[in-house]
Amino acid sequence: MSDAGRLSVEGWQTDFVAAAPQRFENSMRDALEQSGLSTLELVDRLRRVASSAGLAVTPLFRDFVAHVINSMVMKGEGNTAFREDQAFLADATRAVQAISDSVGGTTALWLALARCHANIDNAGRERLASIHSAGRYAIVPDDVVRARTVLAHYFIDTSNYRRAQRLLDQTETEFAGTPIAASHRAELLAARGMCQFYTDPEGSDTWFVRAIAVGTSGTGAGASEDESVQPVATAVHYRGRVAAARGEHQLALVRYVEAQAIAPGRLAGRAFHHVRLAEILLRHGPAHEAEHHLRQADSINQQARQISTGAAQLNHAWAQFHLATGDHRSAERELRDALRAARRANARRSTLQFALALGRLHAGRRRPVHALLYLTLAACWLLRWELFRDRHVVRNLRALMTHAPGALGRARPRAQSDAVRCPCGANHEGSAGPRSVRPP
Template identity: 30%
Template sequence: MEDRAASAMTVWQREVREEAEEEYPQRIAAAVAHPERYADPERFPRLARLLGGAVMVRKTLPPQLTQALLGLAFETVLTVGASSRFREHEEFGRSVQALIDVLEATGTPVSGLLLSAARFQALFANGDQSRLDLIVRAVDASRTVDERIAALLTMSRSRTDISDYQGARAALDECAGLVRQESAAHWRAEYEHSLGLSHYYADPKRAAEHFEKSVRFGQPVLGRPGVSQAVASSLHYLGRFAAEGGEYARALELFVEGESLSDRRLTSHGFYHQRLAEILVAHGTVEEAAHHLARSQQTFDQAAQRSNALALLGGTWTDFYLRTGDLHQADDAVSQAIEQSRKEKGARIELVLLAKRLRLLLRQRRLGAPLVLLCRAAWLYMRYELDCNPVTALRQTLVVARQGARMVRSGASPGGQPLVCPCGENHRGGEDAE
């Protein structure tokens, strides 16, 4: 088939392919040898074009060079970001998958690359089927214990993202036996973190215990790949529990501690600023809240983030405008956020946003409107979030009811001094200290 296609090529087409086969391997080798050239997001389109060139010569490109190029591309898009001028994200994703297919056909291990492709896909849609397909394929392609654990833990988190808690725990059940092996002990921090996530929305006490175990297991081996990020994420969720318990200063400290251990992925950095802003909007100063909201927005934009992260940030902007008394802007922010969550089929995020809209409706004294909103919230919860286990469902409903009431009541703390943000950044203009 390939020979017939080659013979059918015109002289011009053959010359173009020959020129590409001569030019692109050299350019790709130079890019891989000098990754610092792509430390500026504005240079990402050049890297994406190199990936497209690699697809043209994929049959003759050495597998090691293809692997290195994919590694550079993923590292750049996830930690440096893409230019605001870059719009070819779908084409980039197709190029990535075409190159992974070629590597797999040569017998090269591809499970880790598939997980990186799934992380890229999550920028646009957490619950997208193509993201899940990549993760399933990564599980199937795993060859070592480490690869299988990494893929199963990613599977668990992706299932939690779409409220499939049974699916998340099924992946973790398979993981349990693997992480008990002495050679896999360094995975225990991430395993406990994923267990905590699977219980976060129904059993906070149990979830907190797993997050604390994650920190305890991870701290002695922070130098191992992935461990510091697992500990950072667990500290992040312990901070959220502290905030839900009214320990706002402690929550801020935990967020900052977690950020100091976090990897360089832009999405994690954006969530860090969003969570700081969430507390500062209600319990800090307007200036510090505005600073972290702007930093979160800037970071998500740099990451080309289009998924539910933007919807969640829109909810925090809603809180900010409610605090400053700009009800029109609050209405715009929450409406756009709800639209985004529905587009991404993010039922859990929409429930959070509906609580914020209810606050807005009460401020606007639109006393008849909440009935429709509450009916929508009840339907979403019953349809997508409620656990099928009756005991778990009862406990989960009580947790959700408490959280919903807290969000509706949320507002600036009466009296007392506002909290001071402990992040160490310059909140009053000028260059931010990282």
């Protein structure tokens, strides 16, 4: 190549590199202005922007990163086969870290990122690291309270209830006289109820009633729209679980539906909503209505790429369905999948629940060796996790056996007048056929 040609190419390359920031700004602005872009397209734009060198951290960049992460939380990746979860999380983490280093005040971004991590590994180090970063870059008291409350949620999800309770006690004492957004204080109260629910469902109801009262008393100033309504929805949902523990199954279904109507946005929450409905309907309502909600949860979990605790709970619910229809082999397969997912997610309570369910299933099929194996595993885990650490172990075990959602077994015979019906208003027909959508 001649010297003139080489200079021409080098000049074009220089101009191209110099124009890159403007192209990226146009791409980000276009993404914020267009409502029809898919999450996959947004993720691709984030990848290109995050990999560019020397891009300035501007308000536009911050808004774009928040938009992409929130799209992932609310909509997932769509129905296409998306296999780049780790790459997206790495790009998003790099972008949020750049914003944090530049301007701080990124608590909401880190917590949204933690929700994305939770779909892959509810008890993973990456989720925990994002939550810790949310606290580290908190500037105002509202952000500190939110970060600590979500950290308590992490401890609850990993069955570390005492540590969660201590953190919530400390936070409530420290910020008792500090003006905090009503939604954030309600979130703290709901988390306290969640801590108590797993050992004392009846006693936990007081916390949820208080959370609803506080969450609906203010405008939620300082919180996003999703943050304003989510704590109230969580409290109403758990009041449904309290009703189910009391045996008030129709009331539980009504409260589940009310909770979902309050905060319909997050995909993971929608999946759990369908699972909870199905758990009650499998034992106390029409089987086809339960199957409808199981299939809805399947579809949402695939869209959200849920492979952690939510997937385990759905596997367990499908096991109940298969057992009710006499398909013991499929029930065993689903329970083994549930147990693996719970172990991977370090979900201790669910691990015990699923091991006990497998022991009971094998006992019912006259397989004493298999039954003894799973019951022995459950006993060993119980000794390791609770007996030498928690003076309330007997109460915890009794609560696990009594109030674990959808204890595996056939529905009890009931009079037709006692049967419940789903109040969600959806068309529950047309759900027959094999399970066609499974979590990855």
